[in-house]
Ligand SMILES: Cc1cc2nc3c(=O)[nH]c(=O)nc-3n(C[C@H](O)[C@H](O)[C@H](O)COP(=O)(O)OP(=O)(O)OC[C@H]3O[C@@H](n4cnc5c(N)ncnc54)[C@H](O)[C@@H]3O)c2cc1C
């Protein structure tokens with residue numbers, strides 16, 4: 001039966017994947033579909049796989065030519081988790097996600113052996129408040145960081161801002177608005193330190209403007225201890241989302257006196273695009 005799946009009475013042969021020097025082969029454990037554009041899934045984590053919360057890694061399936069078809073994905077689970085979680089777009093004609101959206105528990109998936117990235121606390125100077133600004137699937141690395149107990153040791157306040165088009169795009173909304181109360185490792189700290197600011201720009205919702213407008217009006221800071229503006233002395237920023245959003249906010253934060261950080265030279269803000277295009 002290896003590699004065979006029965007879907008709607010149709011038997012689909014799935015290839016058996018072979019590990020390579022750069023890729024291990026993992027098993028899909030669970031899949032959660034949020035809407036027709038978005039899903040998340042958990043896979044096995046090999047003992048040798050080490051990463052820092054916020055990093056990304058290559059994952060994929062076998063392509064039509066028999067070779068691995070890989071794409072970059074932020075790990076959405078924290079570094080302490082025994083499994084790995086990912087949040088994914090479904091691009092209908094996308095080479096990888098047109099197939100990846102069909103995965104089921106028990107299926108095999110490639111996992112790169114070398115995670116990397118700049119959305120890590122190592123790339124930021126110490127500060128009091130950490131603001132994580134995301135659009136769309138740019139939420140993924142912040143799901144990792146917001147569920148990492150170390151982040152609550154480094155920062156007094158931990159804020160996830162998520163801008164999406166539609167209410168159903170607010171993946172993990174229940175967990176985040178419940179301040180991660182069911183999370184075994186961060187529930188206690190998150191109760192007093194975590195803040196979730198969702199905004200939905202193309203359907204009615206309590207916040208329904210883009211993140212820049214929430215900053216301008218001060219709505220983004222409501223309920224968060226400290227000033228109702230960004231301060232380069234005490235605030236640290238991470239951004240992940242569309243290229244346009246990152247460019248605009250990068251320029252804004254530079255104007256406000258924030259310096260961009262990297263693994264080699266930590267700074268006051270760091271960025272990563274959520275996709276190429
Ligand atoms: C550093 C990095 C981290 C990434 N992390 C994630 C992640 O955690 N989750 C995720 O779903 N994708 C992520 N991506 C995008 C991912 O690598 C693929 O592009 C995506 O899986 C689609 O693959 P595809 O082969 O189906 O289509 P592709 O040919 O890769 O993309 C087709 C087009 O779809 C659009 N698109 C692709 N990805 C997205 C997206 N995430 N959101 C909105 N539009 C998109 C773009 O317009 C793109 O040109 C990341 C990309 C980078 C560079």
Ligand SMILES: NC(=O)c1ccc[n+]([C@@H]2O[C@H](COP(=O)([O-])OP(=O)(O)OC[C@H]3O[C@@H](n4cnc5c(N)ncnc54)[C@H](OP(=O)(O)O)[C@@H]3O)[C@@H](O)[C@H]2O)c1
Nearest residue numbers: 037135136137163164165166201202210211242244245248
């Ligand atoms: N999510 C969907 O319902 C949907 C449906 C069909 C196709 N898609 C495809 O998926 C791709 C990505 O869609 P997405 O919804 O994940 O991402 P998106 O279009 O980047 O929108 C996500 C959120 O980011 C906001 N945003 C976009 N540019 C911004 C900027 N420069 N500054 C501040 N905020 C900004 C959007 O606000 P605005 O709403 O104001 O733009 C929205 O709230 C698109 O190329 C699209 O073709 C998505």
